[in-house]
Amino acid sequence: MFPSWQSSLPFLPWLIALALPLLLVALYFLKLRRTPVEVPSTFLWKKTVEDLHVNSLFQRLRQNLLLLLQLLFLLLLLFALAGPQWRGTQLIGERFIFLIDRSASMSTEEEEGERLALAKEAALRYVDNMPTDAAAMVVSFSDRAQVEQTFTKNRSELKRKIREIEGSPRPTDLEDALKVSAGLANPGRSAFDLSDAQIAQPMPATVYLFSDGNFEPPNFSLEHLEPRYIPIGSDRAKNVGIIAFRVERxxxxxxxxxxFVRLHNYxxxxxxxxxxxxxxxxxxxxxxxxxxxxxxxxxNPQETDPEADASLPxxxxxxxxxxxxxxxxxxxxxxxxxxxxxxxxxxxxxxxxxxxxxxxxRAGRVLVVTSGNSPLLYCLRTELSKKISEVEVLSPEVLKAEDYRELASSGRYDLVIFDRCRPEELPPANTFFINEIPSDAWSHGEPAGGPGIIDLDRSHPLLRFVQLDDVVILEAMTNLEGPAGTRTLIEANLGSLLSIAPRGGFQDAVLAFPIVTENDGWGTNWPLRPSFPVFVYQLLRYFGGGEESLNSNSVPPGAPISLRGPAVVDTIEVHLPNGQTVEVERNRRNTFDFVETEQLGAYQVNWGENRQTHFAVNLFNDQESDLKPEQEVQIGYVEVASQEFRQSHRIEGYRYLLVPLALILLAEWFFYNKRVRV
Amino acid sequence: MASDTPQSAASASPRANTLLAPEFLARLEQMELVSRKVLRGRLKGERRSKRRGQSVEFADFRNYVKGDDLRFIDWNLYARLDKLFLKLFLEEEDLHFYTLIDTSRSMDFGEPTKLQYAKQIAAALGFIGLTQSDRVVIETMNQSVTRRSPALRGRASLWRMLDYLQNLEPDGSTDLTTGIKRFCLRHPGPGIVVVISDFMDKNGFEEALRYLVAQRMDAYVIQLLSPEELEPALQGDLKLVDCEDGDIAEITASSALYERYRRTLANFVESLRTFCMKRGMVHLMARTDQPFEQIITQYLRQRGLVR
Structure with missing residues (x-):
């Protein structure tokens, strides 16, 4: 590409400038007025110099190296003075945000290389094309965003950070990344205070999105962010993926x-x-x-016939x-x-x-504190119940003993059933209270007879398949109310008959009527109905944690998992698919929260005493597996199509000549000093 | 006579002081010149020498063989033993010691100047010769100098010798060939010759030294160089002017050039040394910044000129 010229010098000074190299050559020859020095004999000197002369053109050049360097310096200076300009392209704007997708689908191997690598290469090119004074920020995102580099004008730093971005098996969610990017562009907003006034001046920025576009359109208002979309990848990629995998008895x-394996062809x-x-x-x-x-x-739902039923074959x-x-x-x-x-x-x-x-x-551990409740205990000891739970029974007197406190606080139990009694301190477990309230946070009125059941919340796992139509209740607490978040599961004309409320990581359920009364009479005919053992079984499953044995242990990459184990321990070891081991401490809720699920594969959990469980991290993400890159993405109401965003501009050439000029000066200085030093 | 002793001779002439210190003269007195060629027979007296029979000093007898000069038959012995014996006499031969000094303008460099240094060497060697009653001749090889030193003999000539040396002035350019050729023509007989010069002759030294070889002289070549020639300390772009012929060499001083100069100089000295060695001459390179006494008492002694 030939440069164009834009010099501000008029003709005459140019003429003088052009004469400078000639002048230099003339001066060089004139300047050689050597100092005469008398020596005893030039005999040896002549011999010495003769040897030099014999050594060809190079020696001559070496003698005139300074002249050559000076000439080169002058010519470059004249070249710079001529104002050479090249045609180039650059981005439009002053502030740029480079959003680089590093989600699972970006690990696709294209013919040209990995998609993430292609995205990084593209981003690096864009950094090169930034205007001189522009600042940029680098954000990488999967289902969460990470600011790799805050706004800076330092291009090498930007490039370094872009190169350091690594892929992740997580799904894609652009919204988080956009929120991070919008910090300076749309200031003065908080998610919590609607009256928050905008106080800082918005600093508009151009967002360059390097992605394959396989994500849900984020519901996000761009405002001062101007989106640009650079699609990465080709639709040549043929992918068949496992989208679901389940093992069942x-x-x-x-x-x-x-x-069961479900495969999708994309x-x-x-x-x-x-x-x-x-x-x-x-x-x-x-x-x-x-x-x-x-x-x-x-x-496309918009294109289908609006009158057609979606469920039609x-x-x-x-x-x-x-x-x-x-x-x-x-x-x-x-x-x-x-x-x-x-x-x-x-x-x-x-x-x-x-x-x-x-x-x-894993059998759930259940403690029943009762002075006697044969229908309940009978249901807890059925064959089916025994498979999913281990039941211990204690009398209410034990509640006052120190041993109980220790037992309860150890976190040994998944569920504690208090039948017509109440401890001073609630245990760190789920509880089910019968005809009693757990704490002062709950309240109830005087008992009243003959409540009539109005409604059941069958959507709750406790009451699935439960029918209470022909259940008679002799007496029940009235107006049962719990703390904030209490949900009524059985509603009667006297108020709630079954309520459930969260307490920290646990739940307390309260049944407002007794099953058996003090004098060993029955308070209801419910135990005689089939729904009672069903309810007790679901109580064990829901609270006791007995249903975790199959399939519940698969999470998508990056998602946290709460582990409950077969043994009571304080720390567990989790072996990652890559062989690393992570120790996890027990939390207050008696579970172990594990968050390092970045790798796909099976994780092994050691519970001590050779007891092991596993859980799996699977992608199972339709969007990530669909490799066809979108040519257009939607952000909020804005549709962003891919296009060329660079404008052509002139690149001033003189700047690039400064470095060689300085180098030549240095070289000249070096050779000059080397020459006179003996 | 007062001037017969070296001390008195030296003190008598202020010129002598500048060339030879009195203490050094005392040391020189103990020395004598040795010729490897001429006096070899005398050193081994038991051997019969064809040079016997010319002097009056009896040396030996030998049997008469046919053809011997009848004049040397010892008739008294014939009378007593009835056998013919020839009476042999020692050759009465003195040592001819020549010193040939280069007095060209190139010798006028250094501190002290090379010429001064050469004079000192010549004076010292000449003094040794004089004390041993050798025939001492000092000459310059410069063509423009017509004045020659007379042949000197005996201590009494010391003053004349020193005076002659002191009067030598640098002049003209080096022409080794002409100088040595003339010298050889003037002094055809054998002897010891010491040539003192820097040998910076653009026409080369080889031809000149060949005359000495042909003369079958016992030749000693002392090459004098000043420190300025050995390690030049010039800087910048220079025009070197030859002090003898005005010849010009343009140089741009650089470490590489000096390195090259040192190599050239070393080659030059080595070529002279090799040339001399191959032809039975003794070469000695001397720097003018080293004490000249060392040259006499150490180097020339090692090389067998004096003992």
């Missing part, structure tokens, strides 16, 4: 298990894939399936044509990790493997 044959072409199933690394099954290709376009079939399901019949495994693996490699590896864990069924 065969309901018909309890000694068998079934594994490309138009149908593809046959083989899925292998492993238990603890040992192959236990393989199946091949042809996954139909995905239709070119997602069904035609619309349904449009949605489901590109997936396939597999069922593996397995023998019964007591515990372990089952992994499903697509044998064929594709550009996106994160969804080619999925894990399901089978943990040994």
């Amino acid at each position: 065969n309901s018909e044959r309890p000694d068998e298990m079934q594994a 490309h138009a072409e149908a593809k046959t894939v083989e899925v292998e199933l492993y238990h603890q690394g040992e192959l236990i099954g393989v199946q091949s399936v042809n996954v139909p290709g995905k239709p070119d376009r997602k069904p 035609s619309a349904e079939s449009q949605l489901v044509t590109y997936y396939a399901g597999l069922v593996f019949q397995l023998r019964n495994f007591e515990e372990g990790v089952i992994e499903a693996r697509i044998v064929q490699d594709d550009p996106f590896l994160a969804d080619n493997r999925a894990w399901a864990v089978i943990n040994p069924p």
Whole structure:
């Protein structure tokens, strides 16, 4: 590319300037007025110099090195003076925010390289094209945003931070990143105070979004942020991914298990894939399936006939044509990790493997404090209940003893049932109070007879499948009220008959009527109804934690998981898929909160005494697996299409000449000093 | 006579002081010149020498062989033993000691000047020769100098020798070939010759020294160089002017150039030394900043000129 010239010097000074190199050469020859020095004999000097002369042109050049350097310096100076300019491109604006997607889908291998690497390369090019005085900020995001570099004009720092961004298996959520970016552009706003006035001057910025566009359109008002979208990736990537994986016991044959794998094909072409199933690394099954290709376009609800019923098979079939399901019949495994693996490699590896864990069924520990309640204890000791719980019974007198306090505070129990009694201090466990309130935070009126049940909240897990139509209650507490957040589950004409309220990480449920009375009479005929054992069983499942044995232990990457284990310990060790070990302390709620779920795979939890459980981190994200990059993204009400955002401008050449000029000066100084020093 | 002793001779002439210190003269008195060629036979007296029979000092007898000069037959012995014996006499031969000094203008450099240094060496060696009654001749090889020193013999000539040396002035340019050639023509006989010069002759030294070889003289070559020549300390862009012929060499001083000069000088000295060594001459390079007494008492002694 040839430069154009823009010199401010008029003709005459130019003429003088051009004469300078000639002048220099002339001066160089004139200046050689050597100092005469008388020596005894020039005999040896002549010989010495003769040797030099013999040494060809290089020696001559070396003698005139200073002249050459000076000439070069002058010529470069004249060149700079001529004001050379090149045509280049640069970004428009003064403040830029580079949002770089590092979610799971960005780990896709394109022909040119990994998408994240391509995004970083693109961002680096944009940094190079920033105007001289512009500042920029770098934010990387998956389902959460991370400010890699706050606003700075230091380009090398920006580039370094961009290069340091690493991929993550998390899903994508742009909203968080936009909120972070909007800090300076839309100041003076807080999420909590609607009357918050804008006090700082907004500093508009241009947001460059480097992403494949596979995310839910964020509901975000851009205001002073101007969005630009640079799509990364090509739609050539063919991906078949596991979108769901579940292992269940065969309901018909309890000694068998079934594994369900759901595969999605995100490309138009149908593809046959083989899925292998492993238990603890040992192959236990393989199946091949042809996954139909995905239709070119997602069904757009706006384009479908508004009068058509969405549940009609035609619309349904449009949605489901590109997936396939597999069922593996397995023998019964007591515990372990089952992994499903697509044998064929594709550009996106994160969804080619999925894990399901089978943990040994954990019995919930239940303490019943009662002076006698045979219907309840009977239901707690059925075969089904025994499978999911271990029940201990104590009499109310024990509540006053010091031993109880120690026992209760140890966090040993998942559920404590207080039958017509109440402890001074509530244990760190879920509680179920019968005809008694847990604490002074609760209140009730005088008991009254014959409450009539008005409504049941069957959506609550405690009351699923529970029918109370023919239940007669002799007497119940009236106007039962709990602390803030109390939910009424059974409503009667006298007030709530069953309420549930949160307490820290636990829940307290209160039944407002006795099942058996003091004199061993029955307070209700409920125990004679089928709904009573159902209710007790659900009480054990809901509060006792007995349903965690299967499938409840899979979380998406990055999501926290609350672990409850088979043993009472203070710390547990979690072995990550990459072999690292993390220690986790017990929290106040008697559980272990684990947050380092950044890696996909099966995690092993050691509970001491060789007792182990597992949990899995699976992607299972339709959006991340769909690799086709969007050419247009929607942010709030704004649609952002990809386009070229650089404007051409002139690059001043003289700046780039300053460095060589300085170097030449240095070289001249060096050679000059070297020459005169003996 | 007072001037017969070196002390008195030195003190008599202020010039002598500048060339030879009295203490040094006392040391020189103990020395004598040694020729490796001429006096070799005398050193080993037991050997028969063809040079015998010319003097009056008896040396030996030997059997008469046919052709011997009848004049040297010892008739008394013939009478007593009835055998013919020849009477041999020692050759009465003195040592011819020549000193040839380069007095060109290039010798007028250094502190002391190379010429002064050369004079001191010549004076010292000449004094040794005089004390041993050798025939001492000091000459300059400069073509423009016509004045020659007369042949000197005996201590009494010390004053004349010193006076002659003191009067030598730098003049003209170095022409080794002409100088040595003339010298050889004037002094055809064998002897010891000491040539003192810087040998910076643009025509080379080889031809000149070949004359000495042809003369079969016992030649000693003393090359004098001043520190300025050995380690030049010039700076900048210079025009070097030859003091003898006005020749000009333009240089730009640099460490590389000086390095090259040192190499050239070393090659030059080495070539002279090799040339001399191959032809049975003794080469000695002397710096004018080293005491000249050291040259006489140490280096020339090591090389066998004096003992």
